Amino acid sequence: MNIDLGAKSCQGDANPARSHVEATCQARAAQPLAEDNSLAEDRVARFLSMMWSEDVRDIEAGLAVHIIQELITGLYRRHWPLGLISPPVQLRAFGTWVLEGVPEGSSYCSAQWYVDQSYEPSVDKIVGSRFLRLVEAEPWQQSDPHYDLAVVGQDLIASEETLRAAPDSFVLGAALPGMAAVISVCRLRRILGIHEWELAMRRLLVHFWGHVIGLPGGRYAASDAPGHCPNLCVMRVAHDAGELMRLATEEEEAEITFCRECDERMKGIIIGYHFDLS
Numbered sequence: 634m635n636i637d638l639g640a641k642s643c644q645g646d647a648n649p650a651r652s653h654v655e656a657t658c659q660a661r662a663a664q665p666l667a668e669d670n671s672l673a674e675d676r677v678a679r680f681l682s683m684m685w686s687e688d689v690r691d692i693e694a695g696l697a698v699h700i701i702q703e704l705i706t707g708l709y710r711r712h713w714p715l716g717l718i719s720p721p722v723q724l725r726a727f728g729t730w731v732l733e734g735v736p737e738g739s740s741y742c743s744a745q746w747y748v749d750q751s752y753e754p755s756v757d758k759i760v761g762s763r764f765l766r767l768v769e770a771e772p773w774q775q776s777d778p779h780y781d782l783a784v785v786g787q788d789l790i791a792s793e794e795t796l797r798a799a800p801d802s803f804v805l806g807a808a809l810p811g812m813a814a815v816i817s818v819c820r821l822r823r824i825l826g827i828h829e830w831e832l833a834m835r836r837l838l839v840h841f842w843g844h845v846i847g848l849p850g851g852r853y854a855a856s857d858a859p860g861h862c863p864n865l866c867v868m869r870v871a872h873d874a875g876e877l878m879r880l881a882t883e884e885e886e887a888e889i890t891f892c893r894e895c896d897e898r899m900k901g902i903i904i905g906y907h908f909d910l911s
């Protein structure tokens with residue numbers, strides 16, 4: 634597995650030297666300089682930042698990173714066999730990052746800060762819309778636009794509205810299409826069987842990757858809102874772990890991940906970013 638910034642080393646580092654800001658600067662610095670003879674090389678590919686909360690287990694974080702890395706590699710091989718040197722979207726797994734040199738509790742000081750800020754004690758859940766608002770407003774999202782995918786261990790509720798109207802409800806993930814998503818592995822921990830659990834994790838991660846890059850189109854806040862694919866496709870909505878398993882099994886048997894429309898749209902979106910045509 635080829636990850637730009639080792640999630641595990643970041644996570645286990647006693648003196649974490651890699652701040653999010655430093656790493657985004659590295660991402661810019663790592664881009665090749667413009668060359669007259671190469672359109673592919675003179676554009677900055679958008680990168681995907683992955684982070685997770687402290688209560689996400691190593692096995693969950695490891696699988697999540699593996700799934701996304703494999704997805705990106707698969708896309709690259711399928712769509713760009715002829716000469717792009719780097720994948721169109723690069724994964725940067727920041728894990729449970731901590732910003733160096735700022736007091737604990739300061740705004741945007743760590744991955745856990747997003748979780749603490751969006752936690753609602755009355756329902757013991759993270760509010761998806763709160764989390765996503767923080768991501769949208771983060772300083773490095775402004776200075777260096779990128780995709781964000783966060784994994785949390787606590788249960789998730791969609792928004793302030795659902796908090797008031799249906800406090801007992803939950804979602805498996807919430808998205809800001811074209812920019813960010815937060816997913817919860819909480820409900821998946823109850824799935825029995827390693828194959829079933831991996832299948833559910835994959836279905837959840839790939840689905841929300843789709844939302845992060847802007848599939849299938851339109852702007853909506855949570856996974857149970859409109860904006861899903863009507864085809865046999867990973868972009869169909871799943872409201873709970875049971876439904877997620879049912880859809881995942883159906884798609885696995887049909888050997889389908891993204892339907893043709895979503896696959897083409899994904900390719901278009903990524904090429905647009907990579908070549909900065911949009």
Ligand SMILES: [Zn+2]
Binds near residue numbers: 840844855857868869
């Ligand atoms: Zn969805």
Ligand SMILES: [Zn+2]
Binds near residue numbers: 864866867893896
């Ligand atoms: Zn689709």
